[in-house]
Amino acid sequence: MVKIGNIELPDFPLLLAPMEDVSDPPFRRLCKLHGADMMYSEFISSEGLIRDAMKSRQKLDIFDYERPIGIQIFGGDEEAMALSAKIVETVRPDIVDINYGCPVKKVVCKGAGAGVLKDVDLMVRLTKAVIKSTHLPVTVKTRLGWDEDSINIDEVAERLQDIGVQALTVHARTRAQMYKGHSDWTHIERVKNNPRITMPIFGNGDIDSPEKALEYKNRFGLDGMMIGRAAIGYPWIFNEIKHYFKTGEKLAPPTMEDRVEAARNHLTWSMDWKGEHIGIVEMRRHYTNYFKGIPGFKEYKQRLVTTNDADGLYKTLEEITEVFGSFQFVQQ
The missing domain is CATH 1.10.1200 (Non-ribosomal Peptide Synthetase Peptidyl Carrier Protein; Chain A)
Known part of the structure; x- marks a missing residue:
C-alpha cells in the first residue's frame, strides 16, 4: 500500500496525469472506469482562480466517484499560490498538487510551471506558501531540471520533502526536451534510492504499453507511475497494465x-x-x-x-x- 497523507492507494498505483484540455471530468470518469487509481484535474492558474476566471473555476469541478482526486495549480507568486490553495480547499479534493513541470512557453514566461526549475529557492517558497494555507496533503509534479546541464531533481526532492511535500511525481525529461526525445528514468531511480527520501516517488514519461510498464516497475523500483498521453483515446491502458502485472498476459484489445x-x-x-x-x-x-x-x-x-x-x-x-x-x- 502507498500512503499520501491519509490517502491509501494500492501497491504500485497507476495515476492519470493532469493534461491541459484533456483531463476534464468526462475523460477522468472513463479512466477511472478502466482502472486509474488516482487522478488529477487539468492544471489551474492560481491567478485565474483569484480573478474568478470562468475557465479556471470550471476546472474545480470534481465528483465523488472520481476519488481519490487531486487538483493541480500553478503560478509564480507566493501570495497567489497560497490564496488559490485556499480556494481549491473549498471544493474538498483529496490532494493539492503543484505543477513545476509544464514546459509550455506562455506558462514558463510567467515564471511558473517548469520555469521554476531555474530557481529552487523560489520553488521552496511557493510550495511552503501552499502547504501553510491548506490542511490537505500537498504533492508536486516536476521535471528532471531545466536542461541536460542543470538536472537538479536530487536537490529538489530533498528540499521539497523537508518542507512537507507528501509525494513527488517526476516527468523524466528536462524542460528543454519538452515532450521529445527519450525520457530517462535513471534520475528518478536515484532519487528513490536516496536514503533521505521517504515520500512516495512516482515516475512519468513514455509509458505506453503493459510490457514497458512492467519493465520500468521492475527496473526502477519506484512507488507507482503516472500515465498521460498513452491514455488519450485509450483509457483501457490502466486495466491492461494491471492485468499484465498480475498474469504476465495481455488482455485482448478493445473491440x-x-x-x-x-x-x-x-x-x-x-x-x-x-x-x-x-x-x-x-x-x-x-x-x-x-x-x-x-x-x-x-x-x-x-x-x-x-x-x-x-x-x-x-x-x-x-x-x-x-x-x-x-x-x-x-x-x-
Missing part, C-alpha cells in the same frame, strides 16, 4: 463495440458537464484517438467532427459499429 461505447460515453458526459454545444465541439479532438488505424474511416471521421447535434453523432457512432464491427484491432 470496435468497446471503442464506440467509450466514445459515446465520453460524448454524453461531455455534454452533461459542458452543455450540448460545447460538449460536442470539444469532443471532436478525441474521436481520431478512439478510432486510430481503421482503413476507410475517413468519411466517418469527417461526420464526427462536423455534425452539430447529439442525435446525428449517436447515429454515426451506431453506424460505425455496424460497418466496422468485425475489424480486428491488433494489440497496442
Whole structure:
C-alpha cells in the first residue's frame, strides 16, 4: 500500500496525469472506469482562480466517484499560490498538487510551471506558501531540471520533502526536451534510492504499453507511475497494465463495440458537464484517438467532427459499429 497523507492507494498505483484540455471530468470518469487509481484535474492558474476566471473555476469541478482526486495549480507568486490553495480547499479534493513541470512557453514566461526549475529557492517558497494555507496533503509534479546541464531533481526532492511535500511525481525529461526525445528514468531511480527520501516517488514519461510498464516497475523500483498521453483515446491502458502485472498476459484489445461505447460515453458526459454545444465541439479532438488505424474511416471521421447535434453523432457512432464491427484491432 502507498500512503499520501491519509490517502491509501494500492501497491504500485497507476495515476492519470493532469493534461491541459484533456483531463476534464468526462475523460477522468472513463479512466477511472478502466482502472486509474488516482487522478488529477487539468492544471489551474492560481491567478485565474483569484480573478474568478470562468475557465479556471470550471476546472474545480470534481465528483465523488472520481476519488481519490487531486487538483493541480500553478503560478509564480507566493501570495497567489497560497490564496488559490485556499480556494481549491473549498471544493474538498483529496490532494493539492503543484505543477513545476509544464514546459509550455506562455506558462514558463510567467515564471511558473517548469520555469521554476531555474530557481529552487523560489520553488521552496511557493510550495511552503501552499502547504501553510491548506490542511490537505500537498504533492508536486516536476521535471528532471531545466536542461541536460542543470538536472537538479536530487536537490529538489530533498528540499521539497523537508518542507512537507507528501509525494513527488517526476516527468523524466528536462524542460528543454519538452515532450521529445527519450525520457530517462535513471534520475528518478536515484532519487528513490536516496536514503533521505521517504515520500512516495512516482515516475512519468513514455509509458505506453503493459510490457514497458512492467519493465520500468521492475527496473526502477519506484512507488507507482503516472500515465498521460498513452491514455488519450485509450483509457483501457490502466486495466491492461494491471492485468499484465498480475498474469504476465495481455488482455485482448478493445473491440470496435468497446471503442464506440467509450466514445459515446465520453460524448454524453461531455455534454452533461459542458452543455450540448460545447460538449460536442470539444469532443471532436478525441474521436481520431478512439478510432486510430481503421482503413476507410475517413468519411466517418469527417461526420464526427462536423455534425452539430447529439442525435446525428449517436447515429454515426451506431453506424460505425455496424460497418466496422468485425475489424480486428491488433494489440497496442
